[in-house]
Amino acid sequence: MDSLIVILALVGAISLLLWGTHMVQSGVQRAFGPRLRTVLADTLDNRIKALLAGIGITVVLQSSTATALMATNFTSAGLIGLLPAMAVMLGANVGTALIVTLLSFNVAILSAPLITIGLILFRLDKDSRRHDLGRVLIGLGLMLLALHQLVLALEPVAQSTEVMTLLGLLGAMPLVAVILGTLLAWAMHSSVAVVLLVGSLATHGIVGHESALLLVLGANLGTALNPLLEAGDKSPSARRMPLFNLGNRLLGLAIAWLALPQISVALSAMNLPDGADVAVFHLGFNFAMALIALPFLPQIAVWMCRLLPDRQDAADPAQPIYLDHSALDIPMIALGGAQREALRLADTLEAMLNGAREVLVHNERKLLAETRARDDVLDSLNTHIKRYLAQVDEDDLGEDDKERLHRILVFVMNMEQAGDVIDRHLLLHATKRLKRGLLPDADNEEELTAILDRLIANTRTAASLFVTEDAQVARKLAEEKALFRRVEQDATTRHFALMRDGVTAASQSSALHLDLLRDLKLANSFVVAAAAYPVLDRAGELLPSRMASTIG
Template identity: 25%
Template sequence: MDWQDIIFKFVGGLGLFLFGIKYMSDGLQKSAGDKMRGLLEKYTSNPILGLLVGVGVTVLIQSSSGTTVMAIGLVNAGLMTLRQAIGVIIGANIGTTMTAFIVGIKIDDYALPIIAVGAIFLFFFSKKKLQYIGQVIFGFGTLFLGLSTMGSGVKPLSSLPAFTDFMIQLQDQPVLALLVGTVFTLIVQSSSATIGILQTIADEGMISLMGALPILFGDNIGTTITAVLASIGATVVAKRTALVHVIFNVVGSIIFMLLLPLVHSVVLWLGEGVNIRMQIAYAHGMFNTTNALLFLPFIPVLAWIVTKVIPGKVQEIEFKAIYLDERLLATPAVAFGQAQHEILRMGQFARETLNDSTNFFFSRDAKVGELALQKEALINELNRKITDYMVKINQQNGLSEGQSEKASGWFQLINDIERIGDHAENIVELSEFSINKKVDLSKEAGAELKEMTILADKTVEKALFSLEHNDAQAAQEVLDYERELDEMEKKFRKNHIHRLNQNQCSGSSGAVYLDILSNLERVGDHSKNIAQFVIHEEELLKK
């Protein structure tokens, strides 16, 4: 027996299989992923709808992990509750069974022509949409090529007494088979891959359906460990979400193990006349669908359990648009007033994001940095919602000429506020670079940055105050602060060059220092734009 050939084919085939799944998933996400986040946010108002959306999104992007990550992100952003996320995650577990059904379709012989079609789309078409389609087709073909390679690699093992004895032992000891599936998925870090391997081994006649079922259930438990590992050091919400995933699969596995003979009979009845690969896919689908139906009525209880098991105060960010009411669009002037209130809320979050980002730089507290990024993502989300709302107001044609001009000015302010959030995000990224590369500033450089961050915050605060109260005097103070920021930036740059010449700081620390100076100066510029708008409005009123 050529062990080198077996190992090389199995490992290489597994690599091709994993690459095929990942490449296909990436192609699907590029073509549809941007719309998926909005779908998750918009259509998860109740658990059943959340489950259906979770199924649909996972089938479309071929990644339950991707769906779960999006759900966690929306929970962190305050755009989805934990209960809604549970519905989505349960649905994602159903959606991920699609991979097993794809593997169940025995088209290994056509893997190479499928790859060729994918390559044509990838290399002979310039349109991005067609290239993404090519990526999906190429990944689909590679997935089956990997399965075929793995199958030819493990086939000689069927004549090895030690291997066949072990497989017989697994059939006689379901609990051991469950543990094998769990551990194998933990090692490979992909339930789709381990279930694909199980389907391949079963297809080669090395294990019966009765022996494969406990391994399948173990694969489902193993994939939860991946989620647990990913949640280490993450937010409380992420840990609770991971625990939901664990409870869902562990409890489901216990129930199905207790009913193993019945499950075996049902799968044989459902999969009568189909290959064993498809029978395993049926079992996988039945496991997750039955589990979902069992857990769906108990989502509130599940949310309560994980909250009690993992205590801790969640930093809740209420960032749903509270002023933008579609019903008010019939009265454009009133709707415009509501939009102004929402823009001011957005501005307050921009200021908070700036404060969190600079605090992260000095404190190196990862939670503060994460909070800044969450708020920045929310600013982007609110930016989109306000912009859409303002466009709808303009389409009503119910504003006077003066109101329309004023609305155009406020429309521009949205961009300035959003850009303040972007500069705060840049500071977070620079802070992460400093932590990862162990970059330290000199005492003088640190003191200068603190001085400039205080002034930048004061500038943003005063700009928002002038906007809220239409205070031209406060706006004039903003212009003074902005000039001071410009002068401060020039002065500190000269100081930095002097320190470089004196070898008081390194090139890396200097680059970080200068980039933060630049971002703070740009924050001042956007605050200045807000102030100039207020002054312009005041001048128009006087005429």
């Protein structure tokens, strides 16, 4: 029974530590998420700045995984090269070790004040940054409280002869110690918790000094395994950095293992507080591996690209590329991936419109099936993105990120609706015109070509506006609806004039031309609603109705 209580206390303390880390991370993301992305993007022009950015952002986020995912997404998008991204990864490793070092000292007395101040800020205003900062302080307080509870839970373990004998065997089996540390870090998805746990074990004399250092080396290896396993069969660019990180850790493990006796003597000579030497070793290991790898990053980047070359085969266009499920715990990165995926809908819709143009203007019958097939791509991407966003925890989202999620949903659904109009109406009318041989006169053909080109240009503008959110561009795009409406009205007037004159053949061709213009007008309405309306609504420039107010 006593053993069960001790195990439950240990599990509870470790769970509280992981939850506190999550609260700090989510609070920082909600308060400063977009700013952190900007800082990282602006510091990736050279290795040193990228290394320092990796350290700083990891200390703030309390997670090297979050920093690494941001850098990986930038690399996959082609915004930065592999070299600075690897420097960020090295910095993230050092940043995590800094967190462990700071928490390894006896600062449990700060737990209660941090939680109290955090709770006050958290309850002041749910829509302010103070609310999110309160979450951060509560998380830090919980982490310190968890560490204190961990120390208390380990005291009975230190008095257990059986446990001491079992863990004492780690000194005689160093490989087992490394494997145990690796498995613990892999299972917890956190080297911070494992290294702090090992420090507590070493403080109570439950594990020997060298065994503790081997457990730490295993923990470093375990956290490098997770990103690589989660990358799975993703694109080579998404797997290069995790593989580099794993190789860097394996090299460090080999070097440190060989020099372990000398390292142990050096740490003992420093007369550090009990358990703090474990954290200092963890920091020194990551800092040393960063310094060793940094000068050779250009050559390593070349080797990684040769080892994992870009795929030459064409991917299934209906399958998502940027929806990284391992990033769902980091909303600002998950939303970034969803936004990039959403832009693929705009590209697909533009390809549909180009195909429809060839069918209508140049009578390319063979492109009908190919153009219709692209609507299936739109449907598939729309479904994948909505399912992905449904898995994002809204409790971890700030007001800006909630609005961003809504804008993504609005964009993808309207783009998919525009594709449906092209597939179910425009192409249907185009097929009808080809079968009946109702070719338009020169004026109608010129008008149809111009309006198609206009819609293609509007689709490109909508994709750009989705990223930039420029109010002036949004106004210009919204004004396009008036132009499409005038074109339809003019065509309607001409059509009825032909009917009055009794020109049967011309009126039939004109009727089909009018149907095509209405389809294009409807598709354009969805394109405008996808990108322009959300920006104008936020700027307070969108009226709730086009109807005039009733007076009296």
